[in-house]
Amino acid sequence: MTTEPIYLDHQATTPMDERVLQAMLPYLTREYGNPSSPHVFGQAAARAVRTARRRVADLVGARNELEIVFTSGATEADHLAIVGTALAARPHGGHVVTTAIEHKAVLAACRRLVDHHGYTATRVAVDRHGRVRPEDIAAVLTPHTVLVSVMHANNEIGTLQRLAAIAGITAPRGIVLHTDAAQSAGHGLLDVTELGVDLASLSAHKLHGPKGIGALYIRRGLRVTALQTGGGQERGLRAGTPNVPAIVGFGAAAHLITLGAIPPPPRVRALRDRLQGRLLTEIPGATVNGHPHRRLPGNLSLTLPGIEAADLLDRVRGIAASTGSACDTGSGEPSHVLTAIGLTRAQARATLRLSVGRTSTDTDIDQAADLLARAAHTMAPAPARSA
Ligand SMILES: Cc1ncc(COP(=O)(O)O)c(C=O)c1O
Numbered sequence: 171m172t173t174e175p176i177y178l179d180h181q182a183t184t185p186m187d188e189r190v191l192q193a194m195l196p197y198l199t200r201e202y203g204n205p206s207s208p209h210v211f212g213q214a215a216a217r218a219v220r221t222a223r224r225r226v227a228d229l230v231g232a233r234n235e236l237e238i239v240f241t242s243g244a245t246e247a248d249h250l251a252i253v254g255t256a257l258a259a260r261p262h263g264g265h266v267v268t269t270a271i272e273h274k275a276v277l278a279a280c281r282r283l284v285d286h287h288g289y290t291a292t293r294v295a296v297d298r299h300g301r302v303r304p305e306d307i308a309a310v311l312t313p314h315t316v317l318v319s320v321m322h323a324n325n326e327i328g329t330l331q332r333l334a335a336i337a338g339i340t341a342p343r344g345i346v347l348h349t350d351a352a353q354s355a356g357h358g359l360l361d362v363t364e365l366g367v368d369l370a371s372l373s374a375h376k377l378h379g380p381k382g383i384g385a386l387y388i389r390r391g392l393r394v395t396a397l398q399t400g401g402g403q404e405r406g407l408r409a410g411t412p413n414v415p416a417i418v419g420f421g422a423a424a425h426l427i428t429l430g431a432i433p434p435p436p437r438v439r440a441l442r443d444r445l446q447g448r449l450l451t452e453i454p455g456a457t458v459n460g461h462p463h464r465r466l467p468g469n470l471s472l473t474l475p476g477i478e479a480a481d482l483l484d485r486v487r488g489i490a491a492s493t494g495s496a497c498d499t500g501s502g503e504p505s506h507v508l509t510a511i512g513l514t515r516a517q518a519r520a521t522l523r524l525s526v527g528r529t530s531t532d533t534d535i536d537q538a539a540d541l542l543a544r545a546a547h548t549m550a551p552a553p554a555r556s557a
Pocket of ligand 1: 245351353373384
């Protein structure tokens, strides 16, 4: 009998909640209407999409459900937010600002503006904890800046950014503020109204919903140019027949989280802290990346000096986690996030990302700590002998 590995990769994706599946099932079978159809089948589907939109809006603190546009995930939402906003704002300027530690989807969208549309883009550096200083954002703004994109929580090191302070800089200048909130939305950390962001990218599979569905929060009145046009769905911002079952699943997951019906983050944080405490004690020289306090409750990015993280994970088959350096599948390059916070290439290769989630248990944490500490001891370079 083979036992399943301990899943410590909740930042890559989360298991879908059984209740989410149950909510989706009717829309895969008997409730098959197209929400754009005027007949009863279509109207039933349209009602379900409306409910899901309301639930996603509630999850992120949006005032109006029409501020939610469904997309295929956070990648598409990032592109719509960045390229769509910049194109709509073209008469006002052609400069966008982002940070050095954004997800590749954001960096690629900015790159596209530069390569194909003649914009300029500035990447602002972060400190050793992965935080961008609001004053550093202010310093690079020009009269031509139309958009600033700063992620809410980082996917590798978990660091949370000071979005409200950044909004305090962009809003008075009429500059649009986008945040990639794929990692934070499921932790009850995102309130778009409170933070003052204009656009926020979301992804259902990071919060126990299905894959292939996400959304962009677009503050009411903001102008965004659609990138995918056709049938005029999603108020003309994202053409194509909506993926009704996935949207219903996203809404169900959002609702469960809003209701507190999936074990809430304090438990996740306690488990992460326990794992962190044990590994720091038992693996000499191990260090934690990311902000000591202002970071996602489940995130643990650890650098284990002298140890190739990929080899460690290869050896510890009982744990499903990821390396900090191999996030760019197959590129062989060290993570841009880890190098941006000052790690050397060797340190980046020695970095492991463990992400605890709502389905993690005490036993998972204790067994994972045992397995990792044991493997690290067998792999650690021998201490240099004194002469
Ligand atoms: C911060 C961040 N942005 C964007 C994405 C992409 O999300 P999706 O898989 O929904 O396209 C991810 C997921 O890896 C992420 O962590």
